[in-house]
Amino acid sequence: MISENLKKINLKIKEICKKNNISQNDIMLLAVTKTHPLEKIEEALENGISYIAENKVQDAGNKIPFIKNSYKEFHFIGHLQSNKINKLLKINPTLIHSIDKISTAKKLNEQLQSLGRIQNILIQVNTSGEESKSGINPKNTIEFVKSISKFENLKIKGLMTIGMFTDDKKIIRNCFKDLRLLFNEIKDMEINNVDMKYLSMGMSNDFEIALEEGANIIRLGSIIFGAREYF
Ligand SMILES: *Cc1c(COP(=O)(O)O)cnc(C)c1O
Numbered sequence: 764m765i766s767e768n769l770k771k772i773n774l775k776i777k778e779i780c781k782k783n784n785i786s787q788n789d790i791m792l793l794a795v796t797k798t799h800p801l802e803k804i805e806e807a808l809e810n811g812i813s814y815i816a817e818n819k820v821q822d823a824g825n826k827i828p829f830i831k832n833s834y835k836e837f838h839f840i841g842h843l844q845s846n847k848i849n850k851l852l853k854i855n856p857t858l859i860h861s862i863d864k865i866s867t868a869k870k871l872n873e874q875l876q877s878l879g880r881i882q883n884i885l886i887q888v889n890t891s892g893e894e895s896k897s898g899i900n901p902k903n904t905i906e907f908v909k910s911i912s913k914f915e916n917l918k919i920k921g922l923m924t925i926g927m928f929t930d931d932k933k934i935i936r937n938c939f940k941d942l943r944l945l946f947n948e949i950k951d952m953e954i955n956n957v958d959m960k961y962l963s964m965g966m967s968n969d970f971e972i973a974l975e976e977g978a979n980i981i982r983l984g985s986i987i988f989g990a991r992e993y994f
Pocket of ligand 1 (some may be wrong): 966985
């Protein structure tokens, strides 16, 4: 099942890359393993997955350290509560996609300082305007990036968004377009301690559109592992 799914997904990515003149090597496929058991994660790793992501610190802590196969990177993509920072740092996320609060960033920076570590992060932007979604308002993002850039143990590496949950592809595309424009704008500003490298957008339902709009990290869960029983 997982191997079949991954074959199809890789073909699709290849096709979109070819059509849009994108180098497939520049695209990071992140397998979102949330709610799925260790065996499923191992199976994905045996079928070519190298990058995995979880959205809850508790669940990640219960699984990531127990994975037997080797993986290249673990990413954290969910809302980060400041009382979970310690626990998250113990499982060594290569990239945290979801920074959207100064107070959490400040605490994260303090913890990192005391550990003598540097952490790569993305800023999560709420491009859909849906209240249920985390992320910084696009209008406030540049100011936010400037504030976060002052934290010396955090390295901003780009932006992340979740597209609007809708069947209207045009609306989804606009979310991704907005994020790319913001990404380019911030990149051109050449802010100290900010290295705009990653544009994390696109999930099972909308990764094709995201790739067309310039995503270089796509986060795929259900299309690889099947439907989740809970979120
Ligand atoms: C769950 C989740 C995904 C993957 O969602 P699918 O629709 O299953 O592909 C991607 N990004 C974030 C932030 C998530 O929480």
